[in-house]
Amino acid sequence: MSEQLIIAGFHRSGTSLVCQLLHRAGLFLGDELLGATFSNPNGHFEDAEVVELHERILADNGRTWRVGEHFAPVLADSHLECMRRLVERREARHRLWGFKDPRVCLFLPLWKHLLPRARVLLVYRHFAEATRSLARRQAQEIFLGRGSREELGQFWSEPDLALRMWLVHNEALLSFARAYPEDTLAVSLEMVRGGFPLVRALNERWGLGLEEVPAEEVLDPGLAAGGRGRQPVSDRRLIGRVEAAWSGLEELGRRTESWLKEVERAGG
Numbered sequence: 001m002s003e004q005l006i007i008a009g010f011h012r013s014g015t016s017l018v019c020q021l022l023h024r025a026g027l028f029l030g031d032e033l034l035g036a037t038f039s040n041p042n043g044h045f046e047d048a049e050v051v052e053l054h055e056r057i058l059a060d061n062g063r064t065w066r067v068g069e070h071f072a073p074v075l076a077d078s079h080l081e082c083m084r085r086l087v088e089r090r091e092a093r094h095r096l097w098g099f100k101d102p103r104v105c106l107f108l109p110l111w112k113h114l115l116p117r118a119r120v121l122l123v124y125r126h127f128a129e130a131t132r133s134l135a136r137r138q139a140q141e142i143f144l145g146r147g148s149r150e151e152l153g154q155f156w157s158e159p160d161l162a163l164r165m166w167l168v169h170n171e172a173l174l175s176f177a178r179a180y181p182e183d184t185l186a187v188s189l190e191m192v193r194g195g196f197p198l199v200r201a202l203n204e205r206w207g208l209g210l211e212e213v214p215a216e217e218v219l220d221p222g223l224a225a226g227g228r229g230r231q232p233v234s235d236r237r238l239i240g241r242v243e244a245a246w247s248g249l250e251e252l253g254r255r256t257e258s259w260l261k262e263v264e265r266a267g268g
Helices: 014-026 049-062 077-093 102-106 108-114 127-145 161-179 189-193 198-206 238-268
Strands: 003-009 094-099 119-124 184-188
Touching: 003 014, 003 108, 003 198, 014 127, 014 189, 014 198, 049 077, 049 102, 049 198, 077 238, 094 198, 102 108, 102 161, 108 161, 119 161, 119 189, 119 198, 119 238, 127 161, 127 238, 161 184, 161 238, 184 189, 184 198, 184 238, 189 238, 198 238
Parallel strands: 003 094, 003 119, 119 184
Antiparallel strands: none
């Protein structure tokens, strides 16, 4: 019986960095991984098959990756069949496997239904850092002439879009973590930057048998660093939700750190 680790986090929250580390540690993340881009020069470490499936589900529900409000996805039989076939192929070939895609935040209960033993690593980043990084990436996309100018310009015509997206994805992560506390572990990008022993924590938590790889082997401070600054908000009704979500995420991160300290004390 195989083990599965799903890596979930909002866009520009450090999931690519984390998955680069886990890939080196021995986690199978897919046969065809999305390649490098100007915004992710070391690669995305996203399974193209999973990304395509998630995009198809979103499109069939009248959505794009720019989801700024909660919705209950409706799955066709073809969607479920694709998910089942993917699971069957991975289960047959790998003792330990997983995948990463920011869109998976929106579909975690569906994957948990298909993979009851799946563990989920939640990766989060401060809203001001994440939304600023997303805006910077979209501006570069426009400058380079990639994608639809009209679609990319939505972030400027709807000033709170990136913040609402951050909320929807991270509120979904919080709901999942509260429903499955034993099957989730949360880390912030700041924790990873600060040297948190992520691979050791995953092995201690779930006995995954990953090879311990120092985070500094993949961490490029120049790429990961970013100031929080102040978050501009047009709709002030979002402020309370943002503060509550951030507080909840930070509490999960503190629990991770406290739990590992206890484990290390007991082992010492």
